[in-house]
Each structure stands twice: as C-alpha cells, then as structure tokens.
Amino acid sequence: MRTLHVVLLVLLLVTLGLTPLTIGAESLSRPGAPPSAAAHETSAGYTTHPPQVGPGAIVNVTTFDPNIAADGQCSLIEAIVNANDDAATHADCLAGSGPDTIELPVGTYTLTLVNNVNSGGNGLPLVTSVITINGHGSTITRSTAAGTPAFRIANVVPGGDLTLNDLTISNGLLTTVSPAGGLRSWGALTLSHCIVENNSTAGNGGGISQGSGATLELNDTVVRHNHAGNWGGGITSSESNVAVNNSVIEENTVLGGGADGGGIFFRAASGSSVTMTLNHTRVLNNTAANGIGPSGGGVVAIVQPGGSAVLTINDSTIAGNQAQYGGGLMAGVNMGVPMGSLSVLVNRSTIDHNTASDPADVSADGGGIETYNATLTLANSTVSGNTVTAATYSSGGGIWMGGYADAYPSVLNLVNSTITGNSATGGGGGISNYLDAANASATVNAVNTIVAGNAAPAGGNCLAEGGTFTSSGYNLENTDTCQFDQPTDQPDTDPLLGPLANNGGPTATHALLMGSPAIDAASNAVCAAAPVSGVDQRGVSRPQGAVCDVGAFEFEGVPTALTSLDLQARSGAAVSGSGLLVLALLTAAVWGAWRAAQRTQRSRA
Numbered sequence: 001m002r003t004l005h006v007v008l009l010v011l012l013l014v015t016l017g018l019t020p021l022t023i024g025a026e027s028l029s030r031p032g033a034p035p036s037a038a039a040h041e042t043s044a045g046y047t048t049h050p051p052q053v054g055p056g057a058i059v060n061v062t063t064f065d066p067n068i069a070a071d072g073q074c075s076l077i078e079a080i081v082n083a084n085d086d087a088a089t090h091a092d093c094l095a096g097s098g099p100d101t102i103e104l105p106v107g108t109y110t111l112t113l114v115n116n117v118n119s120g121g122n123g124l125p126l127v128t129s130v131i132t133i134n135g136h137g138s139t140i141t142r143s144t145a146a147g148t149p150a151f152r153i154a155n156v157v158p159g160g161d162l163t164l165n166d167l168t169i170s171n172g173l174l175t176t177v178s179p180a181g182g183l184r185s186w187g188a189l190t191l192s193h194c195i196v197e198n199n200s201t202a203g204n205g206g207g208i209s210q211g212s213g214a215t216l217e218l219n220d221t222v223v224r225h226n227h228a229g230n231w232g233g234g235i236t237s238s239e240s241n242v243a244v245n246n247s248v249i250e251e252n253t254v255l256g257g258g259a260d261g262g263g264i265f266f267r268a269a270s271g272s273s274v275t276m277t278l279n280h281t282r283v284l285n286n287t288a289a290n291g292i293g294p295s296g297g298g299v300v301a302i303v304q305p306g307g308s309a310v311l312t313i314n315d316s317t318i319a320g321n322q323a324q325y326g327g328g329l330m331a332g333v334n335m336g337v338p339m340g341s342l343s344v345l346v347n348r349s350t351i352d353h354n355t356a357s358d359p360a361d362v363s364a365d366g367g368g369i370e371t372y373n374a375t376l377t378l379a380n381s382t383v384s385g386n387t388v389t390a391a392t393y394s395s396g397g398g399i400w401m402g403g404y405a406d407a408y409p410s411v412l413n414l415v416n417s418t419i420t421g422n423s424a425t426g427g428g429g430g431i432s433n434y435l436d437a438a439n440a441s442a443t444v445n446a447v448n449t450i451v452a453g454n455a456a457p458a459g460g461n462c463l464a465e466g467g468t469f470t471s472s473g474y475n476l477e478n479t480d481t482c483q484f485d486q487p488t489d490q491p492d493t494d495p496l497l498g499p500l501a502n503n504g505g506p507t508a509t510h511a512l513l514m515g516s517p518a519i520d521a522a523s524n525a526v527c528a529a530a531p532v533s534g535v536d537q538r539g540v541s542r543p544q545g546a547v548c549d550v551g552a553f554e555f556e557g558v559p560t561a562l563t564s565l566d567l568q569a570r571s572g573a574a575v576s577g578s579g580l581l582v583l584a585l586l587t588a589a590v591w592g593a594w595r596a597a598q599r600t601q602r603s604r605a
Contacts (some may be wrong), residue, residue, distance in 0.1 A: 021076035032370025036514035056099040058129075059083060060172025066109045066124075066486035076102070076109050076140070078127045099130035104167075108139045119200075120178030127160040127187070135167030135194075142171040152257075152495045153182050153199070158213070160187035164194050172199040179209035179236060181226060183227050186211045192219040200229035202229035204265065205236030206252060212239040212272065221247045223263075228254045231300075233264030233286060242277070249298075250284040259291020261300035261332070262321060263325045270306030281316045282507055289361065290570045294331035295370065297321030297354060301344060303374075305336025309345045313508045320352045324363070326370030327386060328354035333373035335407045337542065341375035348537045350507040352500060353385040356396075363573075365432065366388040367422060368398035373407040379415040379531040382422075382509055382552050384500050388424040393480040397454060397462065398422035403435045403442025403467060410442040410467075414449040416522065418510050418551040420497060423455040430454035431482070439507075442467035448532075450495045450551040452478035474522045476550050493517050495551065509553045518550035 015090040046506045059082060063073035068081075068090065078090035079102045088095035111123035118126055121140055140153060153172040156162045162185070172181040181199030183189060203209075206226030210216050216237060221244075223234040233252035235242075249263040263286035266276045278299075288294035298321035301311040311331060318328040333340045345349065346369075354402050368388030369376070383398040398419045403410040413431075419430045430451045435442050445469065451461045462469055462482035473486035480491040484540040495518045498511035520543075528534050528547035534542055536554035543549070544556050 003028075008146045011394065021341060031128065032488035033330040034513045039220070048089065051447050053413070055097070056101060057083070057094055057514040059094045059096065059100055059102045060333065061102060061104050064105070064107045064109055067113065067265075073407075075117060076104070077125060080127070080131065080242065083099050084125065084129045084130045084351065088427045096129070097444070099132070101132045101163075102136060104133065104135050104138045106136050106138055108141060110141055110143050111151070111153065112143045112145070112148055114149050115337025117156075117182065118155055120174045120176050120239055121149070122155045123172070124154045127154065127156040129313040130161040132165065133162040134165045137166055139168040139170060140167070144171060145275040149503045152178075152180050152183070152201070155180075156185040156187040157216075158185075158186045160185075160517070162188070163190040164192070166193045168195040168197065170195075170198050174201040174203065176231065177201075177203035179211075180207075181228075182207045182531075183206075184209050184211075185214045186355055188215045190217045190219070191221045194218075194221045195224045196221070196234075197225050204228055206239075206254070207235060209236040210238070212240075214240040216242045218244045218247045220245070223252070224248070224250045224252065226252045229256050230254070230258050231267075232261045233288070234263045236261070236265045237274075237276065238267045239269050239274060241274050242266060242276040243402040244281050245279045246276070246281065246573070248282045248284065249286065250282070252286045254288045254294070256568050258304070258324075259288050260296055262286030262288040262297045262323060264299045266299070266301045266309070266311065268303045268307035268309035268342075270304060270340075270354045275310045275312070276301065277312045277314070277315045281313045283316070283318045283321065283328075285320040286475070287321065293325060294323045297323035297326070298328045299330070300326070300422060301329075301342060303329040303333045303340035303342040305334060305340050306338050307340040309340075309342050311342070313344075313346045313349050315347075316349045316363060317507050318349070319353050322355045322357065324358050325356060326366040327356040327388075330366065331369045331376055332371060333408060333523045335373065335404060337406075338497070339373075339408050340431040341408060344371070344374060346376070346378045347531055348505075348535075348539070350381045350382045350384065350500075350509070350537075351386065352382065355386070356388045358390045361521055362393040363393040364388050365395045365424075369399045370396070370402075371399070371412065372402035372410055373404055375411040375413070375442065376415040377531065378417045379413075379417065380537045380552050381417045382500070382537060383417070383419045384421045384509070384510065386422045388426070390425065394424045394426035395428045395434070395456075395465065396426035397429045397456060399431045401430070401433050401442055401444065401467065402462060403440040405437035406442045407440065410440075411443045414444065414446040414451075416448040416536070416552060417496070418450045418553065419461075420450065420453040420495075420510060421500070424455070427456050427458035427465070428463030429451060429459070430461040432459070432463045433469065444469045444470060445473050446482070446484070447472035448469070448474045448526050448548075448550050450476045450497070451482050452476065452495050453497070474526070474550060476518050476521070488521075489491045490517055503538060503553065504540070509537050510551075512549060512551065512553050512555040516549075516555065519546050519555045520547040520549065522548045522550045551556035572602060591599065
C-alpha cells in the first residue's frame with residue numbers, strides 16, 4: 001500500500017513538472033410537560049381591511065423621524081397607515097393603493113413612543129394589509145434613551161402580510177409575557193437580507209414570534225443576540241409554518257420559565273398540522289438555561305397531543321449550542337390521547353460541538369440530539385464532537401433517544417451517516433437508546449453508517465438502555481457495542497477518518513482517508529434511493545468507484561486530469577495536453593488497481 005502512495009505522488013510531480021515545494025498547502029425535556037400559560041394569546045383590538053387589489057402604490061419616506069407630524073415630510077408611521085388604509089390618511093404621504101411598497105432612504109429610524117397597545121405594545125402601526133418595506137440597509141430600532149417605554153417593533157395581525165427587505169430590526173423590548181420583542185405575526189411575514197438583533201421579551205420569541213395559522217419565511221437573514229424568558233430566544237413558531245433559507249440563527253438565549261429553544265422553538269398543538277424547513281442555515285451558539293429542564297439549545301420541535309408536524313433540515317449546521325436536554329436539537333411528542341405525530345429529517349447536515357449540561361450536575365442527555373416518541377431520520381449527515389456532562393445521569397453524547405409507554409414508537413433511522421467524536425460522562429458516547437417501560441418502543445435502525453471514536457464509561461459508541469439496535473447491514477464501528485451483526489457490517493474496525501473540516505459542500509465533514517475500510521463497502525441500492533439520492537453530504541455523486549462508501553462522505557480518490565489543471569493554475573507550471581492524458585491514464589490505472597486490491601482483501605476476510 002505504501003508503494004502505491006509513493007507511485008501516485010511521483011506520477012503527479014513528474015507529469016506536472018513540480019517539486020514538492022511548489023505544491024502549496026491550501027422543558028419540554030420529558031413527555032407530558034404542560035405548555036406555558038403564555039402559549040395562547042389573541043390579537044384583537046385592530047381594524048381589519050378588505051382584501052386588496054390593484055398594482056399597489058410606491059410610497060417614498062422622506063424623513064428619518066418615524067413619527068406623525070404635519071410637516072410636509074412622509075414618515076415611516078404615516079406611510080404604513082396610508083398603506084393599510086389604501087388612502088391618503090396622512091397628507092404628507094402618497095395614498096396607499098392595494099399591495100403597497102414603502103421605500104426607505106438609507107439611515108436609522110428610531111422609535112420612541114408606543115404607537116398602539118395591542119398585545120403588549122408596538123412602536124409601529126399594526127400591519128393589516130399587504131406591505132413591503134425596502135430598507136436599502138436601514139435600521140428600525142427602539143430608542144435606548146432612558147425613559148423610553150417598552151414595546152416591540154412591529155406586529156402583523158391576521159390578514160396582514162409584511163415583507164421586509166435589507167433592513168435591521170433591533171432593540172425591541174417587552175417586560176411582560178407577551179410574545180416577541182422584535183416582530184410578531186399572526187399573518188404572513190417574510191424577511192430577506194435582514195438582521196433581527198438585540199430584541200427581548202419576558203414571554204416567547206425574543207426576536208420573532210408567530211401565532212396560529214401564520215407563515216414565516218426567512219431568506220439570507222440573521223437572527224442574533226435576542227432573548228426570551230420562556231420559549232424561543234431567537235424565534236418561536238406555534239401552530240404555523242416556517243421556512244428558513246440561507247440564514248443564521250446565532251447567540252440567542254432563553255432563560256427561565258419553560259426555557260426551551262435557545263435558537264428556535266417550533267410547536268404543533270392539538271388540531272394543527274405544520275411544517276418547518278431549514279435550508280442552508282446555521283444555528284450557532286444559542287443557549288437554553290436555568291428553566292425546569294431546559295431543552296433544545298439550538299432547535300426545539302415539539303408536538304402536543306392531537307397535533308402533527310414535519311421538520312426538515314437540509315444542508316445546515318447546528319453547532320455550539322447548549323441546553324440540559326438536547327444541546328443542539330430536541331424533537332419530541334408529548335404523551336396524550338389522541339397522540340401527536342412528529343417526523344424529522346436531518347439531511348446533508350452537521351450537528352457538532354453542542355453541549356448538554358446540568359448546572360445542578362444531576363441529569364443531562366443528548367449532547368447533539370434528543371428525540372422521543374417521534375421518527376427521526378439522519379441521512380448523509382454528521383454528528384460530531386457533542387458532549388454530555390452530569391454527575392448522576394449523563395447519556396447520549398451524540399444522540400439520546402427515549403421510548404415511553406402509551407406513546408407512538410420512537411424510531412431513529414441512520415442512513416449513510418457518520419457519528420464520531422462524541423462523549424458522555426455516563427453512557428452511550430455516540431448513541432443512547434432508553435426505554436421507559438416494557439410496553440414502550442424505541443428502535444435504532446442503521447445502514448451504510450459509521451459509529452466510531454465516541455467515548456463513555458459504558459457503551460462508548462452505543463448503549464441500549466432498554467431500547468433496540470437493528471442493523472440493515474453495511475455499517476462500521478471501531479468497537480462492538482452497536483449490535484452491527486450482519487455479514488456486511490464491520491465491527492471492531494477503524495474507519496480511518498480525517499478531522500471535521502471543510503471538505504467542500506455547505507457543511508463540515510469527516511473525510512475518509514486513503515485505505516479506509518469504509519471505501520467501497522456500502523449498499524449501492526441504499527445510496528441510490530431517497531433520502532441519500534445518489535450524493536454524499538457535500539453533494540458529490542455516489543458511487544465514485546464501483547461501490548459507494550459507508551458514512552456521510554464519498555471518497556473521491558486520487559487527482560484526475562481536471563484537478564491537475566487546477567494544480568497547474570495555482571502553481572503556474574506548464575503541463576502539455578499529452579502530459580495530462582498520460583497522468584489521467586496512469587493515475588486511473590493505479591487507482592483502479594488499488595480499489596481492486598481493497599475489494600479482494602475484504603472478500604478474503
């Protein structure tokens with residue numbers, strides 16, 4: 001094997017005309033927890049408007065003073081009122097006409113007064129119609145001056161539809177348990193290229209809160225440094241649909257009360273069926289702390305009896321978050337009759353370096369993920385470097401799953417995923433599968449998956465705390481604690497993984513090193529089918545050889561003529577067309593021989 005490596009390096013250097021020096025280095029913590037008393041509020045006390053028609057007006061704001069004044073200047077508040085009314089209610093601004101667009105000159109619009117007292121108070125008029133505000137980089141903020149009353153920035157009521165573009169919303173404040181320090185919506189709310197920061201409420205949704213039947217869409221938006229006293233430091237969504245695309249949810253906190261969902265709290269209650277999707281989104285360094293079993297430092301998805309929800313996480317990262325249960329992600333269904341249902345798909349994503357810890361040092365679990373009474377599928381994904389610390393009960397460094405009596409079965413499906421480098425001070429460094437009662441059900445199903453290099457005093461990689469581990473084959477473990485017992489499984493085998501790094505694609509991965517037994521050792525049928533769908537976590541096609549690879553990463557092999565051209569461009573060395581052809585043929589031949597040798601060695605074993 002070492003000879004092959006030397007041959008490959010010599011071929012590359014000779015053909016490119018390079019020396020080695022020219023190649024540069026480039027709580028809802030347990031089922032049955034009751035909802036907070038602040039969970040349901042009405043949004044009465046506003047004037048509704050009939051559906052709007054027509055092309056809509058473009059209303060240009062001409063002053064940075066947002067307040068109403070008969071001064072010949074169109075202010076932000078006057079513009080919103082006219083847009084709601086489809087009239088020239090304030091003569092300083094153009095009359096609204098259907099779905100209106102408000103244009104802001106670049107600057108800061110500082111709110112100093114409560115405009116209306118709906119649900120705790122708002123600095124801007126209630127949005128009752130279809131309005132788009134183009135900020136062009138502007139900021140709408142509540143004043144920090146002493147004596148400024150407490151109020152959120154804006155409130156979209158049922159039937160209202162607000163779109164914010166290129167705008168910062170900041171410093172909203174509610175000291176009561178009313179939701180949303182920054183933006184509240186019972187209608188439709190869309191943010192593109194926006195920042196929601198430094199907003200706070202004693203209730204739910206420090207940055208954004210949306211109620212029953214609403215819709216929320218975030219595109220290329222940052223939600224950061226917001227705080228809630230109950231649920232959802234960054235965002236709370238209750239009985240409503242959410243789509244978060246190419247966005248960042250970071251350094252938000254929830255402290256006290258229910259204290260769940262440091263970054264995002266997503267809930268389906270009785271009679272509601274809702275969805276939340278995170279695409280190309282990073283949920284970073286959020287905290288849920290000091291409540292009664294605070295859960296979901298990064299994201300919480302919870303379903304109450306009679307509700308149903310689907311959570312999909314694509315090409316995203318959940319990292320550096322902290323809670324007592326489910327440091328990165330918590331997904332569960334509270335028990336009840338009729339029972340609720342929750343389906344979670346984590347696809348081409350990384351959940352890393354989250355922490356589950358208990359300030360009292362008694363109980364914590366699920367450093368990366370906690371799930372119960374739900375179906376969670378981890379496909380083409382990486383769970384790495386997550387930690388659980390507690391003195392009495394510490395379990396599931398990477399993933400903790402619980403099955404409870406009189407509830408839907410708990411199911412964890414692992415497909416072409418990599419679970420490595422996680423730890424717990426008690427048991428189940430990689431995965432812990434807990435069963436609460438004999439008539440409960442908790443099953444981990446694994447195929448094409450690596451579980452290796454995790455650490456705990458009991459069950460370094462996997463711990464069956466009453467639950468069941470089932471292998472569908474083609475799995476790899478460096479010890480033998482996960483019950484990988486099929487002929488195509490490889491227990492007691494080092495997968496030869498590289499460190500968690502940017503290996504291409506939107507999320508960090510553990511590369512398979514040359515010679516890894518995970519190479520060419522997976523099921524092609526599983527790799528081709530959904531949810532893997534013929535690609536790895538980075539989007540690289542599977543298989544690269546005749547057979548696809550185990551885990552989230554597909555090994556691409558030695559440089560091809562195409563990558564050699566890239567090396568040429570970086571080094572400035574000239575390589576002829578014939579030289580590239582020779583390189584491609586030689587490296588392909590050597591690589592094919594190495595792959596064949598690997599398959600022969602495994603078949604003999």
